Amino acid sequence: MKNYSIAIFIALAFTACVASKTTSKAPSPTGSWDYTITGTPQGDFKGVMIIAEVNKVLGAKLISDGAELPIDKFVFNKETRKMSGEFDYSGALILFDGLFATNEITGSMSTSGMNFPFKATRKN
Numbered sequence: 783m784k785n786y787s788i789a790i791f792i793a794l795a796f797t798a799c800v801a802s803k804t805t806s807k808a809p810s811p812t813g814s815w816d817y818t819i820t821g822t823p824q825g826d827f828k829g830v831m832i833i834a835e836v837n838k839v840l841g842a843k844l845i846s847d848g849a850e851l852p853i854d855k856f857v858f859n860k861e862t863r864k865m866s867g868e869f870d871y872s873g874a875l876i877l878f879d880g881l882f883a884t885n886e887i888t889g890s891m892s893t894s895g896m897n898f899p900f901k902a903t904r905k906n
Contacts, residue, residue, distance in 0.1 A: 809884045810835075811858055811865065815902035817844070819891050822898050831887075831902050833858075842867060853878060865889075 815831040829846030842853040842865075853867035863882040868875060871893075880889030880900060887902040 808860060809882075811882045811887065812840070814905040815887060816905055817887075817900065817902035820899050820901075822891075830905070844869070858882070 811833045812835050813833060815833070817827075817829055817831045819827040827846060829844055831842060831844050833840060833842045835841075840856060840858050842856045844851045844853065851869050851871065853869050856865065856867035858865040865878075865880045865882060865887070867878045869878070870876070874893050877892045878889065878900065879892075880887045880902075885904040887900070889900045890897045891900050892898070
């Protein structure tokens with residue numbers, strides 16, 4: 783009887799571990815984010831960043847004053863929660879680096895050796 787109780791305990795413990803692994807889902811950066819880029823020579827920029835998943839691939843774009851800028855080569859690492867990409871803005875290559883937290887993305891936009899703080903908060 784003692785061995786039977788131990789076997790049941792082990793089976794229940796294993797089942798609980800499996801269930802928690804399959805039901806726990808890491809937060810995703812997909813969604814709409816209010817962003818600001820501060821300190822640029824042209825002033826501060828504000829808008830909405832959209833991160834969407836299409837065919838299991840994440841993509842991102844920035845929307846400001848009715849214009850859309852797709853972020854090329856957008857990459858998100860689920861383990862480190864880092865993201866990066868690049869886009870062309872008025873002929874200048876802008877590099878984006880960010881760190882994702884559940885409701886915030888912080889990082890920078892850089893070009894020609896200059897870095898500008900980037901911050902985004904998840905829209906409700």
